[in-house]
Amino acid sequence: MTMDQKTFDEAVNDTMDLLDMSYSEALKDTISQFQQLGMDMTGIKIDIEKATDPLSSALLKLKTYYETPLWDESIKEQIVSNLSIVEKHCKTQDGRRLSKLSGAYNIICGYLERLAELDVDQKAQFIKAFDSLLGGGQVVYGKALDIMVELLKSTKDEKVLLALLSWFKTISELEDEREELRIIGIGDIMKDILQSNSSNETVIIATCQLIRAQLREDNCSGDFSNAGERSRLFGCELLLPLLQLLNDDQIIELEEVTSEIFFTLATIIVRFEFCRKFNECGGLLRLKLAMDRHCTMRLNCQAFKLLKSLAGDDIVKDDIRKVGFFPLILSVLQRHINNKQLCIDAMKLLTALTLRSPQNSAELTQLGIAELIVQAMKVHSNDDKHQKHACTAVRNIVSRNRELASEFLAHNIESIIEKIISQYKNCEFEAKSALRDLGLDVSFKEQWTGTGQNLSS
DSSP states (O other): OBOOHHHHHHHHHHHHHHHTOOHHHHHHHHHHHHHHTTOBOTTOOOOTTTOOSHHHHHHHHHHHHHTOSSOOHHHHHHHHHHHHHHHHHTTSHHHHHHHHHTTHHHHHHHGGGGGGGSOHHHHHHHHHHHHHHGGGOOOOOHHHHHHHHHHHHHOOOHHHHHHHHHHHHHHTTSHHHHHHHHHHTHHHHHHHHHHHTTTOHHHHHHHHHHHHHTTOOOOSSSSSOOHHHHHHHHHHHHHHHHHHHHTOHHHHTOHHHHHHHHHHHHHHOOSHHHHHHHHHTTHHHHHHHHHHHOOOHHHHHHHHHHHHHHTTSHHHHHHHHHHTHHHHHHHHHHHTTTOHHHHHHHHHHHHHHHTTOHHHHHHHHHHTHHHHHHHHHHHTTTOHHHHHHHHHHHHHHHHTOGGGHHHHHTTTHHHHHHHHHHHOGGGHHHHHHHHHHTTOOOOOOOSSOOOSOOOOO
């Protein structure tokens, strides 16, 4: 249901009278009550001149300062101070609700045309405050978006650039905004930022996070998602700049930024030609070098994700074996076997590497992967997601190499899988498929069976 202004105002006044509250306290209580009832409050407006809470007071002052023709340094200091208050309070859900009804978006957008009057620190604070307003799903469009895009293109200062990258990441929560940014050409802008800041670890990380935010696959506000098309475009525009970063020895020594690059590459490598381009440019060797240099769980999780994406191409899948990744993969899995997420990523990777690849399956088994998979299944027996991926990995390894089943059976995998079937109904198909391909007796449920009777019209 939609809330009308008259009903809302009456509810606020009643709350003030009945509970002896101030206007600001009654506002907060009334908004919370109607939100819990699921009321649509889109058209409601709050009188910030009557409110005394810090957020409303800051917004009122910002509105007044914007209307001041000339800003001296003292006014600019007050502007920054009140922007900080807005940023602080809008980090909470209650603060964002109040700001939305207080017209904060229009007040803040008014400052966009006067940004040239602010220095870099003041601009950065403005963008942070603007960023904090948008967490509630506020759509940015028209002139406001155009100004921010131009600012992103032209900014050289690190503080302002980082604030902008965070701002664009926030608006990328909405599919409509992601699609609008694709049309504007955000891929080329991010490419220029990566190339212009190739030695700046913080900017590279923030840009990688923005790239991934653009590829979210949720579909909250549009009829369909274009995440797949954006992945293809970003692969064309950003694959080489990201590879160039990996070819920098100074960058690859930095564990955090290298992890971010791996994660981002795994997200945009969605086509066979991208897998091959990565390989042709020496990407596999740089990936292996980073895994040799860094033994952290974070980097190796992202490396496993990237290898899984690359293994989508059969030629690259073979090259992963030839380059010598298999001993490294087993070493990482053994070192971090108590970490659930890394083990899940490892099982997904093993599934991809052994799909339709008897040679990969044989070499991995020769190196001892059967024992490690069984060990991981014991360690993470309470996680259905891990067990499902582990069963699929086992199935792929033995499906075209039935003689490899003995390696798993020697480690009593049958009893482990039987327990999975009894414990997790959502893993039943994968678990029974693994038992079947291991050469063991198993009965599948027939999902759709007829009754043998004639249909009547």
